[in-house]
Amino acid sequence: MDSRGKRATLQTVADAVGVSRTTVSNAYGRPDQLNKDLRERIFEAARRLGYSGPDATARSLRRGRAGAIGLVFTETLSYAFADPYSVGFLRGVAEVAEASGTGLLLIPMPPAGGGDSETAVRNAVVDGFCLYCVPKGHPAKELIRARGLPLVTTDESDDPSIPYVGIDERASARLAGEHIARLGHRRVAVMVDHVVGPGVSGPASLDEQLASDCADLRGRLAGYRDALEEAGVDWSSVRVVAAGRNSRSASASAAAHFLDVAERPTAVLAIGDVLALGVLDACEQRGLAVGRDISVAGFDDVPEAGRARLTTVRQPMGEKGRLAGRLLLEPPEEEKVPRIKLPTELVVRATTGPAPH
């Protein structure tokens, strides 16, 4: 292995063997195009020269295919991976990617980002981007569109020109809301992660709710509201509390805002299962019998929800990921922008029951 001098290239090897560059290229990429013995001789020479096979970048350039898709996060990775829902989605994308030998390029763009994530987006060698949970007005979207590559989002955004795969947030949340209303609950609280900015916890005003960054959050809130108002519950009486972060423990703490007050709600709707699980923790701490004293419903149906017997709305997160991946890897021929809504389903388990009294 000669590690001195210039790095070996196809040409180097070709010269050493006394054949053309093309033949060496074929030796790697199209074994059927040349004689078996010659192929061996070429590999032998390559080994001797320390040539490590065709350069991935050059190959990408020539082929016009990067062999990777970009996943842009608007949060830090630890935040993103803390939620089993994200992991499920990511796994779905990874499944289809892996099947076609494609890599997944993670690009974190946290809002606080002192780092240079714009560079990362601009230099990303990918065949397409998947934009995952973008708050309104985040620079990511523009930056990515500027790249002019295929793009898929999971947020039903205002922009109908971007392919989208997701669920009907509003109608799905409504299912949970109706379930709660049907059980006779009239004093309800809602737990969300963060309304305006991250880190801010506590009760959220109506204005704040409507100004929320994230389309999915807004959709779900609207769904809960639809159901409850239909049942005659005044939305202004519904306490909407932000946990500040999308974590079980943050939710458990924030639950104090409605659990430790005089007129405790009989039901809690959480915007996601992780938050719902936190509420369950808080109830347990206080010795409340969930399903009798108080009802709790979540959203997503992550694996842990099943174990905790949590009533929730199931959305097919793996399927969502797979679909998003497929949309990027094999963009459909059709003219019209695909906008796919996957089915959801209310899963009633043990954490919801008739309103007490």
Next chain:
Amino acid sequence: MDSRGKRATLQTVADAVGVSRTTVSNAYGRPDQLNKDLRERIFEAARRLGYSGPDATARSLRRGRAGAIGLVFTETLSYAFADPYSVGFLRGVAEVAEASGTGLLLIPMPPAGGGDSETAVRNAVVDGFCLYCVPKGHPAKELIRARGLPLVTTDESDDPSIPYVGIDERASARLAGEHIARLGHRRVAVMVDHVVGPGVSGPASLDEQLASDCADLRGRLAGYRDALEEAGVDWSSVRVVAAGRNSRSASASAAAHFLDVAERPTAVLAIGDVLALGVLDACEQRGLAVGRDISVAGFDDVPEAGRARLTTVRQPMGEKGRLAGRLLLEPPEEEKVPRIKLPTELVVRATTGPAPH
């Protein structure tokens, strides 16, 4: 925006404006090299022609820098992300990557892999690879070495030519073992994830323990053994149980193998915190008072461990990731291969106490 015809390139724009290709390139990459007005005119033309800025692949080729580092997993993503330790490590890598506008290319290579992960490795446009928890004999290592790019592992492997950043698994595990021995425990069980292959749960023989794929697992087992034998405990009396997967629930189930027997151990050493938490769950189910009736120690010190008041060995996972990332992004000049061992520390909390009786 003219989306018809051939894709616009630097040349297209240059021709339209009537300047050289170089100048257009400079407009994007070195604004100081040309007149401000001209630069504006160039951008204007670019917009008109639908040119989306320099092509990332071509730029990478010319610059000789990919702007990404590859992270190779030997497990499925959901498995990898289920452990907060992995997430912590990943976050560390992401931090330094992000600071320099570098992306993270995830390449899953699960052993069962029907997919084409070899292609993914070969076509990965990256500046270096980080190999994360590789079982012995996994094809990944060879495949990656063949690429001839910088490489860092987190497993202290047999191959000293690969830069490495990790901890002294054996000595660290010994800390936990000694702690348990010092508390007077003589009947001890050990919980591991999987010894030989994934999915297989239940007691593991000595041979199986030594044949274990993963270097870190072997190291930790050796450390526990060192400490216990030194205290006069016969290792063959120590029940080593595999959970089959590295998950809390799998561990809770597998704990039955030593909790529901006549001579129940007074202490359990888990190879990782996630498993330890599972053991705690199992103890709780059985009404055992952890810290009194039975002691449990983990390894890693993931955030949840603190909340559960779990005695464990802290390893700096974030730091490990940052270091690995830095090693790839700015390879040190020195001749000798860096092999860094980070410090660890025993964190005694509430789940360990004197042996009963």
Next chain:
DNA sequence: GATACAGACTTAATCGATACAGAAGCGGTG
């Protein structure tokens, strides 16, 4: 004996951009 055809390579064009050495134009100066 002419034609077709497969096998094994080679030629030349191309992918889209960047680096580096120059060159033109400028006002000023001895």
Next chain:
DNA sequence: CACCGCTTCTGTATCGATTAAGTCTGTATC
């Protein structure tokens, strides 16, 4: 007028590979 440093561009040579089309052989077919 030759020469200076400075800014603002241009020309050309890469970066490392893939691919379509073409050139030879030699052999099978009619």
